[in-house]
Amino acid sequence: MTQASLIEIRGLEKSFGKNAVLKGIHLEVAKGEVVALIGPSGSGKSTLLRCINLLTLPDSGQVRVGDHDAAFGKNATRMPGDRELARFRARTGMVFQHFNLFPHMTALGNVMEGPVTVLKQRRKEAEATARELLQKVGLADKTDVYPDKLSGGQKQRVAIARALAMRPDVMLFDEATSALDPELVGEVLQVIKSLAREGMTMILVTHEIAFAKEVADKVIFMRDGVVVECGPPSQVIEAPLQEATRSFLARFKGTHA
Amino acid sequence: MTYTWHFEVLWEYRWIILHGLGYTILFTIICVVLGLLVGLLTGMGRLARSRWITAPIRAYIEVFRCTPVLVQLIWFYYALPVLAGISISAPVAAALCLSLYGGAFYSEIIRGGIIATDPGQTEAGQALGMTRAQVMRRVVLPQAFKRMVPPLISQSIMQLKNTSLLSVLALPDLLYQGQVIAHDTYRPLEIYTLVAVLYFAVLLPVTIWAKRLEFGSSVKES
Numbered sequence: 001m002t003q004a005s006l007i008e009i010r011g012l013e014k015s016f017g018k019n020a021v022l023k024g025i026h027l028e029v030a031k032g033e034v035v036a037l038i039g040p041s042g043s044g045k046s047t048l049l050r051c052i053n054l055l056t057l058p059d060s061g062q063v064r065v066g067d068h069d070a071a072f073g074k075n076a077t078r079m080p081g082d083r084e085l086a087r088f089r090a091r092t093g094m095v096f097q098h099f100n101l102f103p104h105m106t107a108l109g110n111v112m113e114g115p116v117t118v119l120k121q122r123r124k125e126a127e128a129t130a131r132e133l134l135q136k137v138g139l140a141d142k143t144d145v146y147p148d149k150l151s152g153g154q155k156q157r158v159a160i161a162r163a164l165a166m167r168p169d170v171m172l173f174d175e176a177t178s179a180l181d182p183e184l185v186g187e188v189l190q191v192i193k194s195l196a197r198e199g200m201t202m203i204l205v206t207h208e209i210a211f212a213k214e215v216a217d218k219v220i221f222m223r224d225g226v227v228v229e230c231g232p233p234s235q236v237i238e239a240p241l242q243e244a245t246r247s248f249l250a251r252f253k254g255t256h257a
Numbered sequence: 258m259t260y261t262w263h264f265e266v267l268w269e270y271r272w273i274i275l276h277g278l279g280y281t282i283l284f285t286i287i288c289v290v291l292g293l294l295v296g297l298l299t300g301m302g303r304l305a306r307s308r309w310i311t312a313p314i315r316a317y318i319e320v321f322r323c324t325p326v327l328v329q330l331i332w333f334y335y336a337l338p339v340l341a342g343i344s345i346s347a348p349v350a351a352a353l354c355l356s357l358y359g360g361a362f363y364s365e366i367i368r369g370g371i372i373a374t375d376p377g378q379t380e381a382g383q384a385l386g387m388t389r390a391q392v393m394r395r396v397v398l399p400q401a402f403k404r405m406v407p408p409l410i411s412q413s414i415m416q417l418k419n420t421s422l423l424s425v426l427a428l429p430d431l432l433y434q435g436q437v438i439a440h441d442t443y444r445p446l447e448i449y450t451l452v453a454v455l456y457f458a459v460l461l462p463v464t465i466w467a468k469r470l471e472f473g474s475s476v477k478e479s
Binding site: 053055082083085086087088089090091092093094096098100101102103104113114117118162163166 | 375377378380381382383385386387388389391395396399403
């Protein structure tokens, strides 16, 4: 265990009914690292991501993000309460496949919501930050627009700004471009790329293999609830050691060359 | 055989009619407010995880939804005092009964509005670090409320119409005053026509308003 690791996950297990989705996951992410989680659907990568901010509660194992710790199963003394979970989640930013913007708030309102409600920032202060963030994701002209008037790509960029407004230790992206029309994927990936350049720690569940190769420091290939292969993209994507990784990647050849 | 209408005889009773109308409206307001309170508490209560909370609420809702309100009204006035060993005046029994009756329906509307909210909305709130109460207040209820308003208004219209049942407990609502006047004048056709027109005149604007809200909210959500 290096001191530098920002996120530490040990022995993570999760079942939904009889279906074991995660079967003992270990994972460490250093500050500033960009990790791409790839694998076939049903491999557990989204569940793993959702366990990192405790949106899904693990059955057993330990999750640490920064100095927030949570233990589950036999190591746990008790389940974390509502407030504890909220504090834990406030340190992580999450971007969803279906955006999940608040439809009753403008773009600006969406981005201000976390700082105002959770961090109890003054509205003025929160608004200034929110405007900055919307500018950063290229939506300075959409501050007063409601989500139903935004395109998918614009919605997702507002969602990224909303998560960034909490100044999180890590950003989690759950298939952030999967619900987008192909021509809108680029603008969202561009934003993620610029975050990577700024040194934001990120974990991305993605089907964009080419993008993972380009932006990730570490690629994790999962199948059936276990980590099959983990390493730099030059290894996992370009020279995979495992047969399972090879056959998964073979399906992407050609389309994502 | 032709009937000659004599609406002019009712003029003499105008104050009694207005008094009845006022009583009806006042009673409706009381029962709507109390009913909404009961509905909000039980509607949110049914979302609790513990069966010790949800089971009694379900029982309450089913009892009130599956018995006629006229039977409830009579039961509250005649049977409840005997059962509880206390004396309950007719207005209190009626207010209690109609509020609980309306509350059972309000409860389902409120619960329905909450659970119809996209779970992704709750997750987005939680991911920002909101507590359950904050998610409810800032994210779920504002969206659910828009959906709830039209059915809540429809139910409130029912509440007003149900107050006509107060006459069986001899409470001076609009219908009861009508009956009194009918006995007095032997002009039941005229007075019941007027009573019907007055109910209609009060409720028509409300339904038009509800329709407009319904239309407005569906446009906003699409």
